[in-house]
Amino acid sequence: MLTVGSLSRAELTARLSGDGLVLRTGPFTNRIRSDVSPLIDGLALMYADYPVEPAGGFVDFHLELQRSGGLRRWHRSQVHFTYDGTTPFQPLPLGQAYPMLEWTMNWCVSHRAHGYLIIHAAVLEKHGRAIILPAPPGSGKSTLTAALLGHGWRLLSDELTLVHLGDGVLVPLPRPVSLKNASIDIIRAFRPDAVLSRPVEETTKGTIAHLKAPQDSIARALEPAKPACIVFPRWEAGAAIALDPLPKARAFMQVADNCFNYQVLGARGFTALGALIDASDTYTFRYSSLPDAMALFERLAQGPA
Amino acid sequence: MWRLTPGQALACREWDGEAVLYNDLSGSTHLLDGAALDLLLALRDEPADAVMLAARLAERFDAGDDNLVSLIDEMLVALAGLDLIEPC
Numbered sequence: 001m002l003t004v005g006s007l008s009r010a011e012l013t014a015r016l017s018g019d020g021l022v023l024r025t026g027p028f029t030n031r032i033r034s035d036v037s038p039l040i041d042g043l044a045l046m047y048a049d050y051p052v053e054p055a056g057g058f059v060d061f062h063l064e065l066q067r068s069g070g071l072r073r074w075h076r077s078q079v080h081f082t083y084d085g086t087t088p089f090q091p092l093p094l095g096q097a098y099p100m101l102e103w104t105m106n107w108c109v110s111h112r113a114h115g116y117l118i119i120h121a122a123v124l125e126k127h128g129r130a131i132i133l134p135a136p137p138g139s140g141k142s143t144l145t146a147a148l149l150g151h152g153w154r155l156l157s158d159e160l161t162l163v164h165l166g167d168g169v170l171v172p173l174p175r176p177v178s179l180k181n182a183s184i185d186i187i188r189a190f191r192p193d194a195v196l197s198r199p200v201e202e203t204t205k206g207t208i209a210h211l212k213a214p215q216d217s218i219a220r221a222l223e224p225a226k227p228a229c230i231v232f233p234r235w236e237a238g239a240a241i242a243l244d245p246l247p248k249a250r251a252f253m254q255v256a257d258n259c260f261n262y263q264v265l266g267a268r269g270f271t272a273l274g275a276l277i278d279a280s281d282t283y284t285f286r287y288s289s290l291p292d293a294m295a296l297f298e299r300l301a302q303g304p305a
Numbered sequence: 306m307w308r309l310t311p312g313q314a315l316a317c318r319e320w321d322g323e324a325v326l327y328n329d330l331s332g333s334t335h336l337l338d339g340a341a342l343d344l345l346l347a348l349r350d351e352p353a354d355a356v357m358l359a360a361r362l363a364e365r366f367d368a369g370d371d372n373l374v375s376l377i378d379e380m381l382v383a384l385a386g387l388d389l390i391e392p393c
Binding site: 247248249250252253256262263266267270271274277278 | 325329
């Protein structure tokens with residue numbers, strides 16, 4: 001299997017600036033074209049283990065991230081995102097090209113992949129039990145996810161939980177985990193083995209660095225998982241660890257609030273979310289200590305006693 | 306008298322005395338008390354007023370509550386506000 005890591009830098013650059021690099025992420029193929037060096041650096045590091053598809057096959061998403069033309073090419077260079085000929089985002093400084101690629105790939109899925117109920121949530125699996133972590137901003141979801149990945153959990157996704165509308169299974173979309181601000185140093189200290197991209201400062205979300213997805217999670221990207229728990233995390237300084245049951249009808253409403261396309265799907269979304277809630281134990285979770293959280297999640301992975 | 310708003314399929318799920326219901330006409334999802342869902346289900350077959358509903362649901366509600374009819378009336382107004390039922 002051809003992977004990004006098996007391409008030389010020259011071959012990778014040539015594909016990106018030519019017909020495009022066709023990158024497989026979970027169930028999707030992304031054709032990426034770009035001439036922006038920081039993006040190529042990030043892509044080469046974070047996606048080394050990902051399959052590259054042959055040119056000419058079916059592609060789900062066509063993405064172009066190109067350097068601005070004219071005077072902007074030299075003065076405060078920017079990167080522009082074009083999707084199927086449209087430009088849904090404002091241009092960003094050139095140094096933010098790699099985070100922009102991640103955001104654009106998320107945007108493509110959340111706006112186009114309506115064969116799934118898409119929840120803004122991380123999802124990880126261990127011992128055959130998948131746990132969904134919905135993510136209001138500031139919940140500490142990505143920090144928790146990055147920490148769990150060092151404790152034998154499989155990454156299905158850090159950002160986009162895909163619930164198959166047909167059979168309710170969780171379809172993996174393992175991609176790099178986005179860490180913000182203080183989380184970057186917390187994870188560096190907690191997981192010295194973690195591979196992180198170069199931090200990019202002054203984005204709209206502050207300083208961003210991405211954590212490389214585990215190789216095993218990428219290799220198992222076509223292996224769906226069954227939902228076991230939905231846990232709403234909240235990091236709170238100094239808080240004692242607490243896992244409390246959340247009534248299922250309320251959990252339903254809160255997950256719906258965290259979906260990208262629940263409204264788009266209408267009654268199909270209602271049915272899919274009802275089945276997901278049926279299959280899951282639902283909790284709120286408050287924590288301040290990552291080691292305590294690791295121990296508690298291990299118990300959740302073991303299932304009911 | 307009240308009836309279900311025409312077109313409502315009453316797609317709903319109930320857990321532990323609370324329910325979620327998909328409103329076919331508005332596309333909204335509502336979190337409902339189990340008692341409110343009981344009222345909607347009792348209206349599914351034929352229109353009724355609060356007195357008739359109190360009788361229909363006597364076994365499920367506290368039939369000894371003197372305020373039952375007025376409580377049901379209040380619930381009906383709230384359900385009408387969500388476009389789930391309408392006067393007829």
